[in-house]
């Protein structure tokens with residue numbers, strides 16, 4: 001399980017993702033016994049030296065790290081941090097990388113992490129080629145992978161001119177969340193659920209990821225991206241594939257992506273009439289946002305996986321910024337009992353269907369809700385639930401943050417939890433009708449669950465949140 005010694009070249013080392021997730025994650029991997037021998041070479045447009053990059057990293061860890069380093073651990077880690085301003089050129093970067101690599105000894109791995117805007121990715125790749133840092137290395141790329149089918153195909157073609165597919169790790173951090181991986185364990189390690197995991201027993205599925213966060217200094221990125229490209233075509237649909245896929249022949253990257261890609265291919269093209277795009281009131285007044293912006297900060301949609309397992313089962317997806325609560329749930333609603341012998345006033349059916357819920361929060365949970373008898377005279381029914389939470393397991397302390405898990409997997413060359421060019425391209429293909437004719441954005445007040453039209457979209461069902 002331990003990663004080999006590695007030099008990690010972090011492009012975009014001063015950006016938001018680096019501060020919030022990558023630097024704290026690398027620090028944890030370095031001081032735990034999971035990746036004890038890593039060296040980080042940060043680079044970005046900022047003019048910094050090693051000392052100021054170390055101070056920057058310490059600040060990031062203090063602000064965003066959820067497992068503080070002791071002073072001794074920090075002293076060890078900071079020695080492993082180096083910085084090369086982008087303006088110094090690819091050769092200088094290569095020199096520092098070689099020096100660090102030599103210090104780690106023969107056989108050290110080389111991982112490039114591109115935490116840069118999509119427009120910058122190709123020039124970074126070009127500079128890696130010029131500097132001779134491609135052979136034997138691996139590269140982690142962040143979404144968005146294109147903005148439609150043509151641009152994704154073009155991007156993949158260009159990346160392939162320099163890197164072979166086995167060297168490329170397209171990250172979707174939702175797949176690194178413990179709870180997402182638990183969907184696979186839950187479905188395929190038990191005989192109990194798989195027989196009912198289909199259209200005969202499942203009525204509909206909801207993937208609901210409201211966020212209370214707003215733009216958070218990312219107006220430039222968000223204006224060009226919007227909720228569909230930022231969240232749905234990436235995280236929500238990747239997670240949907242874990243829920244909907246057929247059992248893979250093995251727990252291996254090829255077998256898993258084959259099944260995921262089949263799900264994407266069976267998805268009906270998105271119907272713009274089944275999509276609600278929203279924009280929170282006040283968005284157009286924010287700094288960096290166009291006064292007449294058409295970017296959606298909210299989206300809810302209905303889609304269908306048109307195959308033997310799922311035909312006719314609606315999948316409802318929702319996500320947005322500045323909403324009432326933050327949550328990340330996948331909710332499977334089972335069909336109701338075919339008839340009832342319980343009196344109408346017993347409460348049967350009143351609390352909705354039985355549900356299986358995966359909570360993708362950091363403390364991941366799975367719960368099953370069902371009707372049971374309420375204690376006392378007569379026959380009154382109420383919703384009960386059985387729950388499992390990672391916090392209750394013996395290994396609760398071993399939980400890895402999504403980025404930690406995926407960084408480790410990339411160092412180990414394991415593609416299982418990464419996405420593929422083919423999968424991404426078929427998702428863009430399914431998205432085409434929505435991208436071509438997006439319905440107009442509807443306003444919603446910040447702190448709510450989205451525009452009113454979300455209720456018609458899901459009728460006759462209802463959104464499960466708020467609980």
Ligand code: BG6
Pocket residue numbers: 211213230328
């Ligand atoms: C990112 C999006 O990929 O995921 C953000 O760009 C979003 O807009 C974030 O807030 C949510 O991730 P998490 O792990 O905090 O749920």
